[in-house]
Amino acid sequence: METAPRQAVCLHAQPGQEPELDRLARRYGLPTCAAQPSADWRLVLTPQRLQLEARCSRQGPVYVDFVGGALGHRRRFGGGRGQPLARAVGMQRGRSPRILDATAGLARDAFVLASLGSEVTLCERSPVLAALIGDGLRRALLDSEVAAIARRMTLQPTDAADWLAELAPEQRPEVIYLDPMYPAGKDTVLVKKEMQTLQRLLGPDRDSGRLFEIALATAVRRVVVKRPKRAAWLLGRRPSVSVESRKTRYDIYLCQPATPP
Ligand SMILES: C[S@@+](CC[C@H](N)C(=O)[O-])C[C@H]1O[C@@H](n2cnc3c(N)ncnc32)[C@H](O)[C@@H]1O
Structure with a gap:
């Protein structure tokens, strides 16, 4: 049971990352940005990592980095x-x-x-x-x-x-x-x-x-x-x-x- 507000987040890939994007969409049940273009948040797959970005905020991306x-x-x-x-x-x-x-x-x-x-x-x-x-x-x-x-x-x-x-x-x-x-x-x-x-x-x-x-x-x-x-x-x-x-x-x-x- 998730009682917190559910905010719309969609998955977006930089060129070349599309197959991995489909895998993530299936594994975590998240829509792609093509399917949900109005979402306020994007999970962007770059060649380096997956990062969360708010559409209307200047705050930098959020990602998990265990190495550095x-x-x-x-x-x-x-x-x-x-x-x-x-x-x-x-x-x-x-x-x-x-x-x-x-x-x-x-x-x-x-x-x-x-x-x-x-x-x-x-x-x-x-x-x-x-x-x-x-x-x-x-x-x-x-x-x-x-x-x-x-x-x-x-x-x-x-x-x-x-x-x-x-x-x-x-x-x-x-x-x-x-x-x-x-x-x-x-x-x-x-x-x-x-x-x-x-x-x-x-x-x-x-x-x-x-x-x-x-x-x-x-x-x-x-x-x-x-x-x-x-x-x-x-x-x-x-x-x-x-x-x-x-x-x-x-x-x-x-x-x-x-x-x-
Ligand atoms: C304050 S954050 C935890 C931060 C974490 N200790 C860290 O070091 O990054 C709380 C997290 O708990 C998750 N959460 C809350 N209740 C949960 C539950 N019943 N099962 C799984 N995750 C839950 C929330 O989705 C949220 O991501």
Whole structure:
């Protein structure tokens, strides 16, 4: 169930990229710009990458880059297992939990977790975002330094609640990580430009409480909810403990081990 506003996005290819465009249209169920010329947003396939462009905005394109840019920098200099995100999911020396990132977005957090050794499943229900992640992973697999990290990341272009409902009990993730789109407001004035674009495209995730409940009932060890630092707890529920960074808070909900009958 997607409760965010659905904005029209069409797929456009630069010359020579048309066969790949058809493959993307089929895989993610997106229309081509020939079929939907009035869409406000375009996913443009260039010879280098797939990128999201707003028709009536001067803001630059949004794309997923696991090799260079901010994520490449964070991979090299990002603080390792001592960084708040790693501590929040319970990474310890020699132990990296299996993680479901149930709200993958642009997959930046998922990439950090995979670069620290975790196997990460990424659920993303927006076909546009899923297509961008898929393209970023495709390019990462071609890079000798990053390919091993990308192989630990498995994209599921679907709603996490539906995906979790299909899981066998022995496949339950140790950790479920949630970073739902937070309503734009005073807590989020400092959001990055890319996140502003996502907010315009997708709107807030109004059903995040339901996903949270499902996560709490499914995770083996913990559920981690990322929030702006001063935001209220999700569903008003007090976490077991929180980890803070400069602008962000990670609320950690430890799961009770099943008691034997
Ligand atoms: C704030 S963004 C996440 C950003 C991400 N943590 C990152 O590092 O790039 C939230 C994303 O979660 C997705 N989302 C929200 N609810 C979802 C659900 N139930 N299943 C799958 N994706 C969901 C939204 O479509 C949106 O792309």
